[in-house]
Amino acid sequence: MKKITSYLRNSIDYSSIIRNTTVGSIIVAFLIVGQPTVAAGLAISASPLAMFIPINPTATSAVSDTRAQQVEAYFAQWDLPAGEYAESFIVYADKYDLDWRLVASLAMLESTGFKNACGNNGFGWGSCGISFPSHDEAIRTVTLNLAGHNPNTARYYADKNIHEILEAYNPPETVGITPNYHKKVIRVMDEIATIDISGESVQLATRK
Numbered sequence: 672m673k674k675i676t677s678y679l680r681n682s683i684d685y686s687s688i689i690r691n692t693t694v695g696s697i698i699v700a701f702l703i704v705g706q707p708t709v710a711a712g713l714a715i716s717a718s719p720l721a722m723f724i725p726i727n728p729t730a731t732s733a734v735s736d737t738r739a740q741q742v743e744a745y746f747a748q749w750d751l752p753a754g755e756y757a758e759s760f761i762v763y764a765d766k767y768d769l770d771w772r773l774v775a776s777l778a779m780l781e782s783t784g785f786k787n788a789c790g791n792n793g794f795g796w797g798s799c800g801i802s803f804p805s806h807d808e809a810i811r812t813v814t815l816n817l818a819g820h821n822p823n824t825a826r827y828y829a830d831k832n833i834h835e836i837l838e839a840y841n842p843p844e845t846v847g848i849t850p851n852y853h854k855k856v857i858r859v860m861d862e863i864a865t866i867d868i869s870g871e872s873v874q875l876a877t878r879k
Contacts, residue, residue: 736761737868742775745863751784752806753793759810767818770833774814776859777840780852795841833857 739757746754753775764771774794778784782793790802794813803809815821817836819829827839837853849855 738771740868741863741866742772744866744868745775745859746779746784749784751779751786753778753784756785756806756810759807760814763811763814767814767820769814769818770860772860772863773817773833773836773856774810775863776856777813778810779859780849780856833860 739761742760743754743757746752746757757775760775761771763769764774777795778793781795782788785793785806787793788806788809789799791806791809792799792801792803793806793809796809796813803812816824817828817840819825819831828836831839834853837856841848841852843853
């Protein structure tokens, strides 16, 4: 076994492997340490043959999630308090399986990003007749309902697309509704989605 290992160390050109693959890091770890190596959640035994176990190089790649940064940056353009709750918008959207931009966009239309919220209710929920102990709880409640997880309101929102949800949330025939309300919500959603978070620069959306 020692002779085989020595041969492999001296005769294989690892440069291209090490530069381009996750396998390269396993090879280096084995050759230098000579101990079992763990990569991509798999234990690799200290055997020369283990060096050649194929590993999906994407398994160890971290997926960059900039959604909270995008929401925060959107509201930051006007220094609006809703930006402080960017993480909550994303956490509850994921938890209840709702488009991550929707509730944040409603906050913009209904209360100018919580600037004009009534009783921590920045969504006009219950025609603003309902108060919440915190903005976080308001975000959770509205997201849960719009995703169709509240049995009391599921008939309005469950299994609906964005346009159908908005139709139920604020029907076009509602007295005093903001003209083109639904289109404006969709526009804000698009603006949030197009904010580019890259390195130190933030490409902010421009409202027209």
